[in-house]
Structure formats: C-alpha cells, structure tokens
Amino acid sequence: MVAVALKSIQLAHQLLKMGFLIRGGLAVGSLCRTESNIFGTAYQAAYETERCATAPRVLFHQSAVEHFEADCHLGIPLGGLSIFAQEGNEVILDSLAVHWSYVADTPGADVSQTLAQTFKSHKTTIERQLAELPSGRAREKWEWMAKYFNAKLRHSSELASVCAIEIDKYSLFRFGPLIAQSASTFEEAFGSFMAQPLMKTEGLQRAEDYGSVADGE
Numbered sequence: 001m002v003a004v005a006l007k008s009i010q011l012a013h014q015l016l017k018m019g020f021l022i023r024g025g026l027a028v029g030s031l032c033r034t035e036s037n038i039f040g041t042a043y044q045a046a047y048e049t050e051r052c053a054t055a056p057r058v059l060f061h062q063s064a065v066e067h068f069e070a071d072c073h074l075g076i077p078l079g080g081l082s083i084f085a086q087e088g089n090e091v092i093l094d095s096l097a098v099h100w101s102y103v104a105d106t107p108g109a110d111v112s113q114t115l116a117q118t119f120k121s122h123k124t125t126i127e128r129q130l131a132e133l134p135s136g137r138a139r140e141k142w143e144w145m146a147k148y149f150n151a152k153l154r155h156s157s158e159l160a161s162v163c164a165i166e167i168d169k170y171s172l173f174r175f176g177p178l179i180a181q182s183a184s185t186f187e188e189a190f191g192s193f194m195a196q197p198l199m200k201t202e203g204l205q206r207a208e209d210y211g212s213v214a215d216g217e
Contacts, residue, residue, distance in 0.1 A: 001028060001064065002073045005083050005093055008058055012095035016122050019129070021056035021141055022095060025049025028067045055144040058093035065091050096122075096152045098159065112158055119162045122149065130170035143167070 004026065012022045027049060029042030045061045053059040060068060068078045068091055078084065085094040096119075100111045126146050133139040150164045 001026070001067060001071070002078070002081070002083075008093055009083060009095055009097050010101075012058075013118070013122075016125060017118075019125055021145060022058065023050060023053050023056050024058040024093075025051075025053060025061055026058055026064045026093065027061035028063045056141050057087070057144075057148075058095060060091040060093075094152075096149065098152075098156045115158055116161045119149075119153075119159050123162065123165055126165060127170070130165075130167075135172055146170075 008022070008024065008026075015022055025046040025048065027042045027045035029040065029045060031038065031040035031042045042063070045063060049059050049061040068084065071078055073081065083094050083097045085092055098115060100114055126142060126149060129142040130139070130146060133142060146165045146167050150167070153159050153162055153164050
C-alpha cells in the first residue's frame with residue numbers, strides 16, 4: 001500500500017503542475033490482472049470508493065483503513081507516516097505531501113527552495129482556475145483544493161516562504177449596483193417611499209386582532 005501511495009503522490013504533483021486534479025479510491029484485497037482486463041474485490045471496492053470521494057482526493061476504503069490501522073512499514077506504523085492524512089473522520093492520501101522526491105526527479109542543491117518553487121507554482125495554477133472558472137462542479141473541486149493547499153501550508157514549516165491563497169479574493173459574489181448607473185444613496189432612491197406611514201389592510205388588522213386573542217389564551 002505504501003508503494004501505491006508514493007506513486008499516487010508523485011502523480012498528483014505532476015498533474016497539478018499541468019493543471020489537472022487527481023481523485024481516486026484505495027482498497028486492499030484480491031486482484032487479478034490479465035493483458036486486457038483487471039478485476040477483483042479490491043478493484044471493485046477502489047472504484048466504488050473513488051465515486052464517493054467527490055473532492056479531488058484519494059479516499060481510503062474500509063479495507064484500506066483496517067490495513068492502515070494494523071500494518072507497519074519498515075517497523076513504523078502506517079499511521080506514523082506523513083503521506084497519510086485525515087479529513088474529518090475519513091482517511092485520505094496526503095497528495096500534497098512535502099518531500100523533494102515527490103516534486104523533483106533528483107534532489108536539488110537547495111531542497112527547501114525546490115519545494116517552495118513547486119508549491120508557488122501549484123498556488124499559481126489553483127488561483128488561475130479560481131479566477132477563470134464559473135460557478136459549477138469543476139470550480140467546487142478547485143475551491144476544495146485551495147482550502148487543502150492552505151491547510152498544508154499551515155502544517156508544513158518547509159513552506160514558510162509560500163503565501164496562502166486568498167480564497168475570498170476569488171469569490172463569485174457581486175453586490176449592487178450590478179449595472180452601470182449614476183451613483184445614488186439609499187436615502188435618495190427610497191427616502192420618499194420610506195417616509196410614508198405604513199397602512200394596515202383589513203385582513204392584516206383582523207390577523208393582528210386574532211393574534212392578540214391567542215396571546216391572551
């Protein structure tokens with residue numbers, strides 16, 4: 001499971017550089033592969049889990065969670081490895097795990113600088129998508145990624161030089177006036193109307209009277 005996780009993290013970083021997000025499911029069980037097909041309980045469970053992932057994340061099936069809680073890698077419990085994370089009560093793969101081997105082909109002279117440059121590039125990609133995408137399912141995925149990216153920065157001292165994404169800056173909310181017109185204050189536009197006394201209709205009067213009797217009871 002660790003080998004699959006590491007390759008998935010490398011793939012997630014490379015695809016994000018290209019402007020794509022990754023979503024998947026991770027399961028443990030029986031699997032059979034031929035030259036033309038793949039089948040088995042693990043494959044089916046991973047497929048069904050991926051459909052439940054919704055956000056761009058790699059979600060653990062219950063079989064993978066049980067393996068995660070019970071197994072070790074080189075004597076270290078899997079829960080002690082930084083390549084795994086949690087979102088609420090769900091175990092997920094930390095697809096933004098911070099390590100030079102996940103973001104570069106070979107270790108650079110300055111590993112921290114390589115990591116910072118990579119995450120600054122990720123930030124630019126995410127911000128570009130938020131700036132261009134309209135409201136909809138695709139945008140929701142990038143908004144999730146922006147929140148995940150910011151959470152990762154807060155958790156990683158190696159990325160101290162990388163600034164968080166200002167998510168509110170890319171909000172789709174717009175406030176009036178929504179069309180070009182001469183500026184006017186609220187008082188100028190509605191002052192005369194607001195100054196008029198409120199008039200009660202007969203129906204409203206009867207409703208108020210009924211309400212007062214009910215209160216008395």
